[in-house]
Amino acid sequence: MSTASGEKAVALSARSLVYSYGAAPAVKGVSLEVARGEILSITGASGSGKSTLLLCLAGVLAPDAGEVRLGDRIISAESESERSRLRRSQVGVVFQFGQLVPELTALENVALPLLLGGARRSAAETAARTWLERFEVGGLADARPPGMSGGQSQRVAIARAMVTEPEVVLADEPTGALDSLSGELVMNQLVRVVREAGTTVVLVTHDARVSAYGDREIHLRDGELDPHPADLLDAGVS
Amino acid sequence: MSTGTPRTTTLLRVAAVGGRADRLRIALTAVGSAAATFALLLAAAVASIGPGDGPYRLNLVADAGLRPGVIAALLLMCIPVLTFAGQCSRIGAPARDRRLAALRMAGATPSEVRRVVAWETGLAAGVGAILGAAAYVVAHVWFSDVPGVTAPDGRRVVDFGSSSTGLLFPTDVVPHWWLLVVCLIGVPLGAALGARLALRRTAITPFAVVRRARRRPPTLVPALLFVGGGLALVFWSALGRALPDSLVERPWFVLTVPVLVLITAVGLMLGAASGAYALGRLLAPRTRRPALLIAARRMTDAPFTASRVSTAVVLAVLLGCGACGLRENFALASGETGPYRDPLETELFFTRSFEVVNIAVLIGLAIAAAGLLVVAAEGVVTRRRTLAAMTATGVPRRTLATAIVLETVLPLVPTVLVAAVTGVLGARGVYGSTVEVNGPVQPNGSLPRLTVDVPIPWSPSATLVGTTLALALVMTVGSLAFLRSSTDIRELRAAA
Ligand SMILES: Nc1ncnc2c1ncn2[C@@H]1O[C@H](COP(=O)(O)OP(=O)(O)OP(=O)(O)O)[C@@H](O)[C@H]1O
Numbered sequence: 001m002s003t004a005s006g007e008k009a010v011a012l013s014a015r016s017l018v019y020s021y022g023a024a025p026a027v028k029g030v031s032l033e034v035a036r037g038e039i040l041s042i043t044g045a046s047g048s049g050k051s052t053l054l055l056c057l058a059g060v061l062a063p064d065a066g067e068v069r070l071g072d073r074i075i076s077a078e079s080e081s082e083r084s085r086l087r088r089s090q091v092g093v094v095f096q097f098g099q100l101v102p103e104l105t106a107l108e109n110v111a112l113p114l115l116l117g118g119a120r121r122s123a124a125e126t127a128a129r130t131w132l133e134r135f136e137v138g139g140l141a142d143a144r145p146p147g148m149s150g151g152q153s154q155r156v157a158i159a160r161a162m163v164t165e166p167e168v169v170l171a172d173e174p175t176g177a178l179d180s181l182s183g184e185l186v187m188n189q190l191v192r193v194v195r196e197a198g199t200t201v202v203l204v205t206h207d208a209r210v211s212a213y214g215d216r217e218i219h220l221r222d223g224e225l226d227p228h229p230a231d232l233l234d235a236g237v238s
Numbered sequence: 239m240s241t242g243t244p245r246t247t248t249l250l251r252v253a254a255v256g257g258r259a260d261r262l263r264i265a266l267t268a269v270g271s272a273a274a275t276f277a278l279l280l281a282a283a284v285a286s287i288g289p290g291d292g293p294y295r296l297n298l299v300a301d302a303g304l305r306p307g308v309i310a311a312l313l314l315m316c317i318p319v320l321t322f323a324g325q326c327s328r329i330g331a332p333a334r335d336r337r338l339a340a341l342r343m344a345g346a347t348p349s350e351v352r353r354v355v356a357w358e359t360g361l362a363a364g365v366g367a368i369l370g371a372a373a374y375v376v377a378h379v380w381f382s383d384v385p386g387v388t389a390p391d392g393r394r395v396v397d398f399g400s401s402s403t404g405l406l407f408p409t410d411v412v413p414h415w416w417l418l419v420v421c422l423i424g425v426p427l428g429a430a431l432g433a434r435l436a437l438r439r440t441a442i443t444p445f446a447v448v449r450r451a452r453r454r455p456p457t458l459v460p461a462l463l464f465v466g467g468g469l470a471l472v473f474w475s476a477l478g479r480a481l482p483d484s485l486v487e488r489p490w491f492v493l494t495v496p497v498l499v500l501i502t503a504v505g506l507m508l509g510a511a512s513g514a515y516a517l518g519r520l521l522a523p524r525t526r527r528p529a530l531l532i533a534a535r536r537m538t539d540a541p542f543t544a545s546r547v548s549t550a551v552v553l554a555v556l557l558g559c560g561a562c563g564l565r566e567n568f569a570l571a572s573g574e575t576g577p578y579r580d581p582l583e584t585e586l587f588f589t590r591s592f593e594v595v596n597i598a599v600l601i602g603l604a605i606a607a608a609g610l611l612v613v614a615a616e617g618v619v620t621r622r623r624t625l626a627a628m629t630a631t632g633v634p635r636r637t638l639a640t641a642i643v644l645e646t647v648l649p650l651v652p653t654v655l656v657a658a659v660t661g662v663l664g665a666r667g668v669y670g671s672t673v674e675v676n677g678p679v680q681p682n683g684s685l686p687r688l689t690v691d692v693p694i695p696w697s698p699s700a701t702l703v704g705t706t707l708a709l710a711l712v713m714t715v716g717s718l719a720f721l722r723s724s725t726d727i728r729e730l731r732a733a734a
């Protein structure tokens with residue numbers, strides 16, 4: 001499959017996605033395409049449906065209408081367990097905070113997706129160590145999440161999302177709980193590593209400085225794509 | 239003054255406004271203390287039985303020699319009940335903790351906030367104590383009718399000869415007033431103190447309630463308690479056989495036995511924490527199975543969860559297996575069982591009496607199982623944010639479910655086995671592993687005394703252990719009912 005230009009392969013796409021919690025739809029017919037290796041920022045005011053859209057793209061939520069394609073799989077049509085398995089190998093997910101298991105060490109947290117895939121303990125830990133080092137948190141291998149700073153645990157969380165070398169990483173406000181300095185550090189490392197690995201990234205944020213790391217930016221307003229760039233300023237303010 | 243300390247009533251209201259979970263916690267605390275008060279009052283009544291009282295239908299109450307054992311058993315029954323109440327005190331606690339933190343943020347001092355928790359528990363237990371006392375009064379009146387024989391002139395005559403008549407409960411005695419006061423005040427006071435003590439290791443900061451846990455559970459103290467208590471028990475019973483009966487039948491001498499049993503049990507229960515810790519340490523670095531890894535890390539991280547779960551279970555198994563051992567001993571000695579069974583012994587006094595004990599053990603086990611369900615479910619609900627995040631990032635629910643079952647049941651297996659062995663060995667230690675019985679009548683008419691070995695009660699103990707573990711498994715699996723809603727993606731939206 002290819003985009004209109006015919007040059008770059010599409011890694012992830014959505015067509016006319018609709019998702020509602022109860023009666024009011026949170027996402028109202030969004031279509032988008034992300035090219036392989038591209039970093040796409042999704043911005044929008046609070047409540048505009050960014051997280052909902054991302055959860056649909058990640059296969060956590062099944063859309064009410066429309067479809068999500070990953071490569072040539074229509075994941076929106078797959079069963080819940082198929083979609084879960086997808087997140088174990090082909091899609092990495094990063095949230096604002098809290099996705100690390102507090103009782104496991106950083107190393108074990110990063111190794112967990114590999115262990116779930118049936119890897120041997122030593123192999124999983126070797127790979128996990130490499131990924132921790134890529135994010136410059138190799139020294140925290142034996143630390144536990146409650147003892148880490150926000151920026152450190154986000155870097156561990158991103159390492160965990162990338163350890164299976166997924167085609168796509170979906171991040172929802174990965175720096176949302178951080179101050180601007182550590183947010184910058186996390187974003188710099190994320191961009192550097194995904195560029196090296198050629199990973200496709202969808203980055204949800206309401207922060208204009210973070211969205212600037214993307215190759216391209218789309219804006220959501222009330223669950224719909226908003227073509228007017230002026231709104232970007234509003235998003236930064238709200 | 240407007241800058242004075244907030245009134246306790248104000249603080250209390252804030253502690254308990256949380257809705258269903260708070261109401262459930264308070265109600266279960268009250269129910270637990272009601273049951274404990276009832277048991278205490280019954281124990282007090284049995285203790286107050288004098289020479290002129292009775293007759294009683296139950297051998298356990300009728301036989302003066304067995305009464306101290308009954309009192310001890312009733313006192314020990316309070317432990318699983320109160321443990322259960324303690325376990326329930328964590329229901330809805332995360333939400334309450336957040337409110338307490340908010341109180342601190344608004345300027346309440348740490349001690350004021352601690353007082354709130356102690357008051358809440360104490361008041362709930364106080365209401366429970368009143369309800370328990372009321373229930374006891376109702377039972378007292380209900381059972382005070384003597385089922386006797388009606389004489390031809392209409393007068394009711396009590397038939398002293400038959401064991402099927404007499405009072406079921408000692409409803410003809412009213413304990414001394416100070417005993418009543420102790421029973422009524424003891425439970426709420428103990429509950430409030432317990433709640434206050436439980437907060438000792440927590441810091442209620444304006445941001446959150448932080449448990450200063452993550453310390454290695456003690457190994458030496460439990461080992462000392464366990465071994466020391468066990469040896470003291472054996473020593474005490476040897477002393478009991480050596481000393482004159484008049485001394486041995488004194489209440490303080492007899493009541494030392496449950497205290498020693500308790501010390502041994504506390505050693506075992508505290509030991510459960512270090513057992514869980516050691517097991518977790520052993521397994522976590524070695525396994526490649528994600529569920530086992532998570533369970534093992536949880537065990538090293540929160541080893542006291544394991545002991546919270548096992549407290550009542552240990553006690554039930556310990557006492558149950560101890561009772562099995564005792565029954566073998568007594569029944570053999572009295573000729574109710576064994577190779578030289580006395581054909582004239584048809585009353586089966588001990589066998590019957592121990593059936594009552596079995597019922598008590600079963601009740602204890604049921605309470606323990608209920609507590610286990612509460613702890614396991616609370617664990618799932620409290621960690622729902624983490625669980626939801628793990629599910630969202632691709633950890634299958636099955637893995638989480640397996641981890642939860644493993645972290646509860648795995649530490650329980652060795653603990654239950656040790657409790658069972660301790661119970662059986664304890665009974666043999668206290669009452670000996672051989673008894674003297676009457677042998678068959680010899681041709682010359684003499685009755686030889688023979689020494690026979692007391693059999694080890696393999697099958698009843700194994701049944702108890704098996705039932706306990708099966709029950710624990712069922713209860714833990716039951717707590718998984720909360721897993722689906724706790725891993726709902728919506729949980730990720732609430733701020734931590
Ligand atoms: N679990 C839910 N139940 C009900 N309504 C929900 C739920 N989750 C989201 N919504 C609603 O859907 C809409 C979109 O929410 P969403 O979380 O996707 O917004 P967002 O753009 O990520 O906002 P924010 O920047 O604040 O994270 C909002 O109106 C929100 O109230």
Ligand SMILES: [Mg+2]
Pocket residue numbers: 050051052172
């Ligand atoms: Mg959001």
